[in-house]
Amino acid sequence: MHTAERTTVARLPSGVRIETTVHRYGTGEGPTLYIQAAQHGREINGTELLRRLHGRLTAPDSPDLSGTLIAVPVANPLTFDRVSYTTPEPIDSAAPNMNRCWPGDSEGSIHERMAASLWEEAGAADAIVDLHTGSPEMLTHTVYLRGDDDCRRLAEAFGTDLLLAEAAGAEADAEWDTREFDGKLRVAATRAGIPSITPELGSNKQVGEAAIETGLAGLFGVCRHLGLLDGEPDPWDGTRALNHLGRVRAAESGLFVADAGVDLGLTVGPGDSLGTVYDPASYEPLQEATADREGIVYSIAREATVTAGQTLVGVAERLD
Ligand SMILES: [Zn+2]
Numbered sequence: 093m094h095t096a097e098r099t100t101v102a103r104l105p106s107g108v109r110i111e112t113t114v115h116r117y118g119t120g121e122g123p124t125l126y127i128q129a130a131q132h133g134r135e136i137n138g139t140e141l142l143r144r145l146h147g148r149l150t151a152p153d154s155p156d157l158s159g160t161l162i163a164v165p166v167a168n169p170l171t172f173d174r175v176s177y178t179t180p181e182p183i184d185s186a187a188p189n190m191n192r193c194w195p196g197d198s199e200g201s202i203h204e205r206m207a208a209s210l211w212e213e214a215g216a217a218d219a220i221v222d223l224h225t226g227s228p229e230m231l232t233h234t235v236y237l238r239g240d241d242d243c244r245r246l247a248e249a250f251g252t253d254l255l256l257a258e259a260a261g262a263e264a265d266a267e268w269d270t271r272e273f274d275g276k277l278r279v280a281a282t283r284a285g286i287p288s289i290t291p292e293l294g295s296n297k298q299v300g301e302a303a304i305e306t307g308l309a310g311l312f313g314v315c316r317h318l319g320l321l322d323g324e325p326d327p328w329d330g331t332r333a334l335n336h337l338g339r340v341r342a343a344e345s346g347l348f349v350a351d352a353g354v355d356l357g358l359t360v361g362p363g364d365s366l367g368t369v370y371d372p373a374s375y376e377p378l379q380e381a382t383a384d385r386e387g388i389v390y391s392i393a394r395e396a397t398v399t400a401g402q403t404l405v406g407v408a409e410r411l412d
Contacts, residue, residue, distance in 0.1 A: 093118065094150050101169075101209040102202045104183075110170060110206065114213060115142075115163040117149050122159025123318045126217035127311065128210065129164070131190045131224075131277070132178075133171030137293045137300055138223025141307040148308075159320045162213050168206065175297060179203070191222075192272040194280035207277075214281065219246055219318055220288035221311065222277045225296040225303065229394040230406075231356040232294040232303050234310075235335055237279065242287035248328035249317030250289055250310035254390060256335035257411055331388060333408035338387050340405045342398045344378040346370050350392050354405070358389040366405045369398060383407050 095116045102110045127145075129138025142165040148154060149161070166172050168190050170179050178188040179202075186201040187193040193200070195215060196207025214220055226232075234250050236243035238257035247255045260279060273279060281288040291310060293303035313325035342348065350367035360366070360383040369379040381404050391406035398404060 094146075099209065102205040104202070110202070112164060112166050112169055115146065115165070116160060117163070118157035118160040118320065120160050122157070123218040123320060124160040124162065124216065125219050125221070125314065125318055125320060126162045126214045127164070127221045127223065128167040128214070128277075129223040130172050131167040131222070132176075132296075133166075133168050133173065134175045134177055135223070135225040135293075135296045136172075136298075137225045137295065137303050137307065138291075139165045139172075140299055141223065141293070141304050141311070144304065144308055145311055155321055157315070157320045158322075159318070161315070161320060162217065164210060164213070167210060168203075170202070170206075187275075189272075191277060192275035194275050194277040195284070214277065215284060215286070217286060219314070220277065220281045220286055221246075221250070221314060222288065222290045223307065224290055224292050225300075226292040226294055226391065227395075228295040228298065228300075229356070229392045230292060230294055231388075231390040232306055233292050233390060233408075235278065235290040235292065236288075237282045238334070240282055240287070243282055243289060244332075246287045246314060246317065247289045249313045249325040250291055251313045251326060251328055251330075252291060252306060252310065253330040254388065254408065255330060255332045256390075256408055257332060258335040259337075332411040333388060333390075334411060335408070338383075338385050338407035338409050339403045340366060340381050340383060340407060342369055342379065342381075342400050342402045342404055344369055344371075345399045346378050347372045347396045348381070348393050348398045348404050349396065350394070350405070354389060354392060356389055356392065359387070360389060360407060361386045369404070381405065385409050 187203040197204040198208040233254035236247040315321040387407040387409040
């Protein structure tokens, strides 16, 4: 069974309603899985992935779901229309990034109201998949809360080769508070006792077939893990690593040129050269960027104009 419901999630100053569509599949008897995409609107691979999942779930020969699957392909129409990550100040000066204000506030800012509206579905689910995509120069991976076994199992069922465990709260570094990571949907849901994961499917703004196919297989794995579909997810045999901690940052502003051979998935060690930041006018090398630990290269700044403090290369340190 499938239903699609148009719902109002907030209202703009002009009175125009912000609406989105909530899809519902299954019998209602059994676990509920909530999946959303594009709360960062330029991250469109999740949206396309949910359209393909819809095709599979509504095909004549599709298996019945033992439970309910709720899918919101455009969680944030405001950023979707702007092909952006955040909204400009006139729309939401308090919470320009929707993924910093979960579980939302029905009397708060526009993003807080949108989150609160979607939380009515998400907060009643037994598991949550919040689909995101990194930049084209980021390895597809899945983030879960470090130390939470239910979230880890959900991530393994989704099955990307790289899983990143993210420390939270007091165990995290200072960035946790300054970037308000507490308000991520995944973190708010995990704190509310709902296992949740954030797949980062690579290549925002572009329809990336490899990322979409990985995501589709991942959602079927999650459905099997939860018992919505018969069978077991494929056994997971990838790499677990730590999120956020191994970033190599620009010490100076300039142009960053990565070394030949520094590619996504490369294993590096402490002191390994990653690339150079140059002064674009004088050609003077300003920084020889090197890895400070052993790990896997999962992001590279290919948009070469960098400002001091920006991440040049993300190195994920293996957990086990
Ligand atoms: Zn995102």
